[in-house]
Amino acid sequence: MSGNPNLSEKSNERDTKEASEVKKEIRLLEREIPEKLLETILEANQYVELQELERRLDSLIVRKRFDLQDSLSRQSKKTRAIRIFIRKTLENQAFQSHEEKNDIQISDLASLSVPSWTIHMEGRLIPGKEEEMKQLDEIPFTTFFKKIAFQIQRSEELYPESNYVEWNKLSNGTNLANELKLKRNGDQNVKINILLYPDEHPERYKLSSAFANLLAIKEGTRPTIVTALWQYIKFHRLQDMEEKRLINCDKGLRNLFETDRLYFPRIPELMNRFLEPVDPIVLSFELNVNEESDNPFEIFDVFVNADDPKQTQTRSFLANVMNQNEIKVLDEKISSFIEAIHYSKSKYDFMRQFSEDPVMFIHRWTESQSKDLEVILDGSETNFAEKKDSKYYQQPWIEESAIHYLNRLNSKKQQEILNASTRK
Template sequence: MSNPLAGPSQTSGSGFPPTPVASQGDLKRRADGDAEAPRRLKHPRPPLPPPHVLQALVPDSPAFTDLLKLEQKLDWTLLRKKAEINDALGRPTRVKRTIRVFVSNTAHDQAWQKGASLADDKKEGAASSTVLQAEDGDVTMGEGSTSPSVPATQPKKDELEGVDVNTGKGIAGWVMKIEGRLLDSGNVRLDKTKRKFSTFLKSAVVEFDNREAPTFPEGNIVEWHAQNLTAPLDGFEILRRGDQNVNCRIILHLAHHPDRFKLLSPLAELISMNEGTRAEVVGAIWKLVKVVGAQDKEDGTIVRPVGGLEKLFAKGQDGIPFHQLPEIASHYLTHPDPITIPYTVQVDKDFNFHPKCFDIPIEVEDPLKSKMASLVQSFEGKEGKEIVQLEDKVGELAYFARDLKQKRDFLESFAASPQAFIQNWLAAQARDLDQMLGYQIGTSGLNGGSVREEDLRRSDLFNLPWVDEAITVHESSRMEMERRSKASTAGVGAGAGAGAGAGQGTR
């Protein structure tokens, strides 16, 4: 077979003509399909064609290649930042802040308040020395009178007016207020998050003195505990009845995330820590184990009672597995000490404010951490899905352009030289068929390139079913050739005899 001058491109490794399964309209509809349609592919999409193939497909592919390089750098940067953010989210990031607590109280319906209001209402009557008659016959004289006045402990008629025993209106009492707020740190990023006072507390307890039943049925203890369903509060108000000053203690239990614990002796002395989280305590114990060499030499999972650790172990215990250390450490952990604020409720004035405010240092989670978490979620969110869909669309368009180019090259080669193209195409088909069947691939030889030389050296090759068919085809071809040769010889002889007879007749 002569070497063809033209033919289909064989760079793809296959000589078959690019016969698309779907039409161009179907391919374009698939390329421009709905971006929100769910992907049905079980395997990831194939990679984009190599740059040299894209350059042959699209003249402006260098710009696209530069864009791909820029995208690779951007993807690498985003993945690195994502890994850094995930690492930062795994570590507790705490910021030290300060809560300022204010304590005050107001008094209402006290005897001196009612007396002041009555004095204002009867100022004109007192100036004219008007005599006021009481229900029990006692009298109180106005200005300049020498008669005895009504005792201070005896209620007056005007004091009993407007008193409702059922609702408590008009009865002497007071309102205690406990308020708190988070101080500004001067950092705009930290101060953007405003939290209510109650969100920093686990519970609040107020203990009053000298308010026992039955005189005061409310009791002498007021408690508040944090609940998920209650709305955050800026402060608390306690309404009580009474006309005497009351001493009290305000006990605030702070809420820590994660929970913090107070260390008891002897664990506190061993690791030099008075308060910390469970993870910090276990980490400090592990450092102590490494420093004192408490790990067993043969089995590293066993901890021996050396270097002070014998104070934590049970008496006579020779060693424990390492995974039991957190359980032992929990025996020496308790709730941290609460914040105690002393205060005296004063009812001898309308408003009483504690002369001191109380600053409580706390550690809160960095608000930037929530933003970092939302940023990580955005990678897998709507934006990430949109990027993946766009990349799928670019890949489909690239392969759509490659299919169109192969079809165009196929038709152009056929139009330029049909005979050479068909010969080249048949040779490519034969070569591909040999490759699929596992036969020898190469230049045609005596065996037609379909039988390997190694198979001819084996006798069992000629016992296969194909031998009978091959002999039949071969003998049929030979007999046909002999018949044609005999027919042609007989025709030549008959023609010669006829020519000789014609010549004799002429003479």
């Protein structure tokens, strides 16, 4: 029975990739300069001092990171008020033109400017009792939203430009801003809806009507919903007396989950079909293109359940600290340099010993090679007379045996490194 060659190739590729990743991790551990070179290379002592400083910094960073994560878990959310200002700028509208339509020649039609309008959306946090406006101005209002969508209510045929535009917050927060702009062509009044999707951690969900009626809550986070369901089960005494993880469904649960018994650990997965994203906050207004004003023509106050603004900055800081791609690249370079130093040291020792006493060095080297050969041959007896002849080491099988021997040494060295890293 023959195997699938494609599966075999994929398996080999996966094994090769895993092996290369393991080798890469092992290389990162080889960052120590040999002790014998510390006195020879003046810069080596500086490198050792830098390593010690790096270890202390790593320890400090890890401890501070745990402190920050602990502070994030302990702080509770609070309702924040955001004031949204919406203003407009108009270009080439009818009331802005000073030319008479009758004076326009046919040849000038191509040079006419297209009427357009621009919506400017700005936001500011309303300070609390112990907050200063200056500090809040430094926090972009888009920090509190994961998505902001603009809906322009007009014909798609007359205005081929997209009438639905989204702004989505990037995971690294690089596109946060205190102002969003939307420019479109047009010379007619138009109704616009702005949909605000709050960025909440953990995320809130809206319950389906049947699920909401059962638990008497309309929305909540996953832990809140599971807790409410558990309170319902306890109140109605639906937990099985013998097997505590089984729930005996009453009429309400039976109609909802369509089963007589539930395995409680599976409830978070089963309730997914009854959860929907919460409805966005909708800001509706009409854009009038027949007059222009520098003052905001619409002001909205929006309330969101959000973390302390400092928490958002803390999360961003922790994400940057955890992202150590640049450090990994530098570690790989250091590892390569250390390997080159080890190789140069071995080469230097070899040449130095050979120059001091060439004859004795050759005898010791051939004796060492003979012992290594016996190890390769599993201790089998060899003719010592043949060993002294150089032709003995020029046979075809010698090269293959040497490769096997070096591979064994390499595997042994890798195992020692892995054991050392495990002990740390």
